[in-house]
Amino acid sequence: MLIDPMETQLPADPVQAIERPQVVTQSLLYLDGVSVSFDGFRAINNLSLIIAPGEMRAIIGPNGAGKTTMMDIITGKTKPDTGDVIFDGQVDLTQLDETAIANLGIGRKFQKPTVFEMHTVEDNIEMAVKADRTVFGTLFSRHSAEIWRRVDELLGIVRLGDHRKRLAGDLSHGQKQWLEIGMLLAQDPKLLLVDEPAAGMTDVETGATADLLKDIAKTHSVVVVEHDMGFIRELGVKVTCLHEGSVLAEGTLDQVSSDERVIEVYLGR
Amino acid sequence: MMLTRFLFEKIDRAGWVFLVLLGIAAVLVPVLNLAVPPGSMFHVSNTAVGLWGKYMTYALLALAVDLVWGYCGILSLGHGAFFALGGYAMGMYLMRQIGPRGVYSHPVLPDFMVFLNWTELPVTWWGFSSFPYALLMVALVPGLLAFVFGWFAFRSRVTGVYLSIITQALTYALMLAFFRNDMGFGGNNGLTDFKDILGFNIQSQVTRAVLFSLSVIALMTGYLVARAIVTSKAGKILIAIRDAEARTRFLGYRVENFKLFVWTVSAVMAGIAGALYVPQVGIINPSEFSPANSIETIVWVAVGGRGTLVGAALGAGLVNFAKSWFTGAFPQGWLFALGGLFIFVTLFLPKGILGTFTDWWKRRGERREPPASSPARQPAE
Numbered sequence: 349m350l351i352d353p354m355e356t357q358l359p360a361d362p363v364q365a366i367e368r369p370q371v372v373t374q375s376l377l378y379l380d381g382v383s384v385s386f387d388g389f390r391a392i393n394n395l396s397l398i399i400a401p402g403e404m405r406a407i408i409g410p411n412g413a414g415k416t417t418m419m420d421i422i423t424g425k426t427k428p429d430t431g432d433v434i435f436d437g438q439v440d441l442t443q444l445d446e447t448a449i450a451n452l453g454i455g456r457k458f459q460k461p462t463v464f465e466m467h468t469v470e471d472n473i474e475m476a477v478k479a480d481r482t483v484f485g486t487l488f489s490r491h492s493a494e495i496w497r498r499v500d501e502l503l504g505i506v507r508l509g510d511h512r513k514r515l516a517g518d519l520s521h522g523q524k525q526w527l528e529i530g531m532l533l534a535q536d537p538k539l540l541l542v543d544e545p546a547a548g549m550t551d552v553e554t555g556a557t558a559d560l561l562k563d564i565a566k567t568h569s570v571v572v573v574e575h576d577m578g579f580i581r582e583l584g585v586k587v588t589c590l591h592e593g594s595v596l597a598e599g600t601l602d603q604v605s606s607d608e609r610v611i612e613v614y615l616g617r
Numbered sequence: 618m619m620l621t622r623f624l625f626e627k628i629d630r631a632g633w634v635f636l637v638l639l640g641i642a643a644v645l646v647p648v649l650n651l652a653v654p655p656g657s658m659f660h661v662s663n664t665a666v667g668l669w670g671k672y673m674t675y676a677l678l679a680l681a682v683d684l685v686w687g688y689c690g691i692l693s694l695g696h697g698a699f700f701a702l703g704g705y706a707m708g709m710y711l712m713r714q715i716g717p718r719g720v721y722s723h724p725v726l727p728d729f730m731v732f733l734n735w736t737e738l739p740v741t742w743w744g745f746s747s748f749p750y751a752l753l754m755v756a757l758v759p760g761l762l763a764f765v766f767g768w769f770a771f772r773s774r775v776t777g778v779y780l781s782i783i784t785q786a787l788t789y790a791l792m793l794a795f796f797r798n799d800m801g802f803g804g805n806n807g808l809t810d811f812k813d814i815l816g817f818n819i820q821s822q823v824t825r826a827v828l829f830s831l832s833v834i835a836l837m838t839g840y841l842v843a844r845a846i847v848t849s850k851a852g853k854i855l856i857a858i859r860d861a862e863a864r865t866r867f868l869g870y871r872v873e874n875f876k877l878f879v880w881t882v883s884a885v886m887a888g889i890a891g892a893l894y895v896p897q898v899g900i901i902n903p904s905e906f907s908p909a910n911s912i913e914t915i916v917w918v919a920v921g922g923r924g925t926l927v928g929a930a931l932g933a934g935l936v937n938f939a940k941s942w943f944t945g946a947f948p949q950g951w952l953f954a955l956g957g958l959f960i961f962v963t964l965f966l967p968k969g970i971l972g973t974f975t976d977w978w979k980r981r982g983e984r985r986e987p988p989a990s991s992p993a994r995q996p997a998e
Contacts, residue, residue, distance in 0.1 A: 423867060450869035462864045464857045475853055481870050483878045486851040488623070535868065 374437060376401045376539055376569050382421060382431030383593075391417040392428065393593035399539065404565035406580045407573045408604075409590035410614045415573045416459060418590070419541050423456050424449040436538065451481070455537035459544050459573075461524035463531070465517030469508050472516050472527055473499045476534035498534065506530035506560070522553040529560065539569045546579045558582040577605070589614060624841040627848035631971070635927045636837055642669075643833035647826035663822055666829050668941060670897045672934050673832035677839045677890035679917045679933035680926060681883040684843045686915070687924030688852065689879050690859030692777075695784030696887050697911035698791050699759035701901065703888025705795075706758055708808035708901040709742060710751035711819070715812050728810070729803045739801040748815055755892040756885045763884030764877065771873040771880070776862070785908050792906035807902025814896055825897065832893045836930065839886050843926050846879065855879055916959045922969025931971060 377399040384392045392414045407415055420426035424446045433441040464472050477495050503509045506526040532540050546554045574580055587604045589597045597607040604610055649661040678700050685691040712727045721731040744750040798804040817824045846852055857865045858872050866872050895901045921932020943951045966973045
């Protein structure tokens, strides 16, 4: 059964009743009372958020609202001072590092597109495809038709088939964004964290990216951080607005954008 | 069979040229040295054999540095330490071979220990009368040091200039330690006066020619191993780590394990190079640990072409050839010339000699066949 975050007021009673280390939820991602400070500055302040399996969620908020820090916490780059971060109902993400979390099934696209510039487009995807990731496994790995079929498929999805032999560093900004999304998909994650996928894109590219993400959301859970309101409207999903490290408002885009406080801190009058 | 395929599958044209030339040198140089009479114009002098043999071991060291620096972005300013440790392991074997022929004619103890009034062999020297044991130590001591060092450094995510400084400190600390007499490695005099290796007189020209050939073979083997690593999928990951370490981690690769692997392999290669160097130059002393040596190695790799393997070996040969000539012609000028060369290469040949040549060759090829390449490029726009 899916928990609908709108119906469940956080912190919900049944969850609260259970001792912390044994927190079990049916949600895919469960953040409760998460706080983190950097040199006294509270980047994340008692943040609670639930992502259901199969859900796509858009996160908005002004600069410094803690959007990227939240992603850092989920992916293990930053350890929270307090609070629970539970993935897939039982895994405590605060105890794991980036590699372990990636292998659990959380993929992340950075705000600045980050691809391996000196590798070809197809090699970028190939390295991301789910396979043996140990040193000796990769050292002695042979050409695998199965992996390359998957590479072909993914290149088709992110529309880079014609560019497969080019160096990733030669791609345009938008193409790099797409390549990175392709690499994310190649990992076959349960949850995709996508930081500003439409940044620096033309209107046409932005529209195509929205379609691509909607497509991905049919089979994956997705969290999208974005500033572009048009883009979020196109996604048509539930929106969470962060402000000063905690949730300010949550609901449909219309609900959130008509919220007085959201208009105050983010949208402006 | 699997190993052959693993080693030879991905050799490119430059690699084959390199291997074939080395193979020829391994056979031809000893023949021209030993079988051709000294008066002939084809004769290779004894000095040349010794000098070129030394270059081969330097080239292997450069290859080791290129493996970690060129492909994984780990700028080691302390690879001389691994080279010197391999050299010391070999030197200790050679010392034990002297036996009672030392100045003090002690049946077991090397001269410097007798001089220090020591009565028995320290534990660190046990087993070094056995050649297989010494060979094991040549690989094991640098390998183990690199493993332990790397385990801590890479796990705590020390990278970039901080790592370089620590490697520099590592080799400097070892130098100070080896200078001490009570370490039991001959203090500042080091180990020398070697007599024979495996029963063969180390001064004889035949032994020296064989050592030359062995150095060439070691260089070829080192190249094959390094090439197999960098062209494997693990090699792609190494380059990925070099260019975007965080991205690699978020893809689910254990970056520290990949670094540790290539770092340790590289240290073992450097150790083997040192072990071949010592019998050819006839001495090993703590100055081999000096930070300047390690930095010079970086210059060889940068000059030849970082991340090309063949270029690194080429750079080691060329720079040392220039050094031999320079130190003869203008002894005071060498360090200035070396510094100038490094600045020149950094400014004008950032890809080194081989990288620049490869680029030029590719562009020439493209100009020649414009119809084949330009339509293929069109859909890319």
